[in-house]
Amino acid sequence: MINFLPVIYEDELLYSVIARYKQMCGMVSNQALVKDLFGRLIIMKSTFFPIHLNAFVNNLPPTSKITTNEIIINHTMFPFYTSFLSEEKAESINEIMVEGNGLAVESVVGFGGSKVKIQRYLRYCPICYRNDKEELGESYFRRSHQIVGAIYCSIHQVLLKDSPVLSTESGFDYKCADAEVCDEAVIADPYPIRIKELNLQYIHNAERLLKGNYPKKDLQFIINFYIDTLRNKGLASNSGNLYMNELQEQFLHYYPAEYLEIMQSCIDPDNPTNWLRIFVRNNNKNRSPLRHLLFLQFLEVDVDELFQATTVVGKRKVMSEFTPKFDINERRTKWIKLIEENQGASRSELKEKGKGLHTWIFRYDREWYEKVTPRVKVKKQRTDTIDWKKRDEECLKLAKEAVKEIMNKDGKPIRVTPWRIKLTIGAGRWFDNEKLTRTQQYLKEVKEDINDFRIRKVKWAINELNKEDERITAYKVQIYAGFGGGENEVRELIQKVLEENL
Known part of the structure; x- marks a missing residue:
């Protein structure tokens, strides 16, 4: 004792x-x-x-x-x-x-x-x-x-x-936070204000977990809570099916790519199994508390709200029974008037002009609708045949110009990926058409390996620190490049690059 x-x-x-x-x-x-x-x-x-x-x-x-x-x-x-x-x-x-x-x-x-x-x-x-x-x-x-x-x-x-x-070592030594291991020098902050704001909010929520001693929830409860929240935000259907593409797009808009890299949570939007796409799924795999907090922060949900929740719904079967709320004769009169005012209009055009009215008539008075609503045959104009070879050449040229723009962009380097190329061009899904064979092949070939990208960022950080006459250390390079301070693998890579450039 x-x-x-x-x-x-x-x-x-x-x-x-x-x-x-x-x-x-x-x-x-x-x-x-x-x-x-x-x-x-x-x-x-x-x-x-x-x-x-x-x-x-x-x-x-x-x-x-x-x-x-x-x-x-x-x-x-x-x-x-x-x-x-x-x-x-x-x-x-x-x-x-x-x-x-x-x-x-x-x-x-x-x-x-x-x-x-x-x-x-x-x-x-x-x-x-x-x-x-x-x-x-x-x-x-x-x-x-x-x-x-x-x-x-x-x-x-x-x-x-x-x-x-x-922090982890078999039979480690016990060292105090004294002058032997700590100092008072404050590091210059290289991060944009947006990253600082995001991280401080993340830390605020994480500290509440440290001090809150919240009641435990099993993973199924948490996933159902996420689905309910996404449904309320319009990012899931009434039954609980996720609108994954829109969810991913909004998540990547909310978090800068640089910040997700710092948080060890990069997302390749072209990868159908990236961590975000499988995060809100029913499986028994552990999720890091870091990613739970990132997701809650994106949803603008306080950690208290999750842990104090007692009931959740999650996915559900939707059985809808519709009851007309309008007088049927009044609705019919308005629909006939719409037809008379738009002689020669097709059904789709009538639908567009009388959106709510059409939906009601079509759902509750379908038989009458079919009797009174004319069918106008619209002769389809022949569309010009797309010259895919020419289109492919044009897209390939755009892709190459985008790569040059990304590589020559001022400031911190950005990784070259198909998604980044499309974003730079401002292209939509049409850019993924498989008939653009040379373009698609180029996108695969030009995608920058993550290790090559890290080396490029490291070299950029070294050059920037040299301009400032800073004493260069692996840690300073790591922070300036935006990797965060705890990545041992990255630290070793930086040390290697520094040794090669001495």
Whole structure:
């Protein structure tokens, strides 16, 4: 049993508390530290999901009032990452953290198969760090700064910085948020104001998940909630079938492509199985809380609204029984008058001129409609045969000009994709016609590989930083290029490019 524990600060990670305890005791050996705190030697692999917490609490001083549940809810990332999981799954994760039953907790949470990766290093706000030292005499690692996708401090609205402290590692060291791993320098913000606004709103909602301790909802409930909301917004039919093309178009209009890349949620609109298209579907795959929050933000729905909802509908069978609301003789009189005023008009023309009237007569008085409404045979004009070879040449020329425009555009590079080419041209679906064989082949060939695009962005960022006489580091390039701070794969790529250009 230990004799004391440092005062635990608000929103502090348990990892940070243990690191400060180690420093106060002047301990060097991590094995001795773990034995001291847990009563035996255990292996910790995650700063976000500590395990064997019952053993830790039972080893605290007798006067301690700290509970295992308090630690899990207030000093780990459990509330955030389990917000969109079922009660059963959340309870399973809780049990692993309490007892440490041998299962890899992060794999149960769903980190392994997720396309949204957690940041490799613990992060901090340089202003929070400075203020902590002035007010507390020390600083600490906050949970809110570790939210996946958060690139700003919600309080000071400056960019978060990576420390050299790994967030996940077998048998990691315990390091304090001190001058050895943190500094007070604020990074210049390269992002447009729209990205900052979007991210701050995202962080606001994510922090509510951290502090809200909301009741759990199973995935089916959440999906049905999304369908109901989309139906109210006109993005789903009355039965609950999604208008997916329109939904995708509005989503891509709401979120800049650069921001979706930062949030590890890029969407290829030409891919029928991109993450957005399968997000609101009935399957048992885990969805990252990051993407749930992106979707809720797009829908303009507060997280409270979802978790406080008690009933949802989702998809449903629509059985409609129509009851006429107008006098039938009055409707007939108006329809006859419309016919007389538009002699020679076709049925489709009459329908256009008397939209609501036509719909009512056609639905409730069909037999009479057929008797009195004339059929006018309109001789179809012969349309000119399209010269597809010529059209193909014209479209190919437009596509090539669009690629040049995209590649030569000032500012941050934009990835060359078929969708971006069509957007630049202002083309509609006709541009996808399979008869435009050379154009379609060109679109496939010119689509920029994601790794090549990243290298191009990295080189652009390096050149821009050189113009500003900035001391170039991999981290500065990563932020300036718009990748966010937690992408280890991108960091390695940047380091490689920097070494090649030295």
